[in-house]
Amino acid sequence: ELRIRDCPKLIKSIPKHLPSLKKLVIAKCEKLECFLPRTPSICELELNECNALQLEPLPCGLRKLGIVGSNLNDSILEQMLQHCTHLDKLTILNCSDIRSLPEGSVSTTLEKLRINQCKAFDHSKTFLYTSLESLEIRDTKCGCEELKFISAALEGSHHQHLTCLDSLEIWFCQNLISFQIEDGLVVTNLTQLVLRNYKSLKSLPEQMHSVFPSLKYLEIGDCSEIERVPKEGLPSKLKVIAISRSDKLIESLIRKREWSLHTIPSLTAFGIDGSEVESSLEYKGFQHLTSLCDLNIYSCPKLQSMPPNMLPHSLSCLSICGCPLLEKRCKKEKGKDLSISNCPLLEERCEKEKGKDWANISHIPVIKIGGEVMI
Incomplete structure (x- = not known):
């Protein structure tokens, strides 16, 4: 393994042949003008802000490649990867001239792909990569529009190309309005879906319960215009839902009661964070979540109460933080854990041996109030 970092005066003093090298990292060596060393055994390569390097086709055995802050264009990237028949992880960050990925052998071997801050990148064909298991796209100029084209690129024979996809994360798509999926398309193995910073997205796919039948983790954050969940419900195998600043x-959920929680009986954890909704958490649909173990409510300054009959008996941990108006909470069953912080009214009611609600919670094995742990 060889790492060369922060050598601004390094120009050409680098070994030319390293036959046993497995991993090479070159970072912030902006004046380094030489070719990369010959490394027939290399498995992992990371290039970070080394724009003067002279790049040639990489060895066929390379498995992991990371490129950060580079002036590479599509043709140079294609030339670099033309012999890489075993590449399974590719990370491209802050490369403004890269617009697309090559369609050669990499498209059949790549398992993990991360594209971040590549402003010109067009990922409309990304889903044609047949072995892709994990895809993360952040802050690309076209990312907002490409989701409209994903389904079009998957027509007919391309449907099978999503059978390996397990995790999909897409961030910072400012202009996306709709998220449409072709009829008949099923992403059978997707277990994790993260959607963040979609400022214009108004709805989730109506058929997502059938398109993502294996989905277990759903995270939605900073999606201020999404108004509801699909009318046909969420995927039935969901275990974790986290909603923030949406x-x-x-x-x-808490005012209109539009979520069909009875359709997700396997849910074990639910979280709400950063909400300005003025309401009481009175939705009795939570009682249908007979597998719910963890409920987290954070930074909801206008949340006023939690009625005693709202939660299922399966709940084992209730965490409340940053809810200063919250005065009432449900009585907790034996064997549960309770955490309360930054909720002055609720902390006063739950003060040890003095608060009005202390008798209701004193039996709980672990209580954390305002940073103080009581066992």
């Missing part, structure tokens, strides 16, 4: 979606 008030219209949160309001549809």
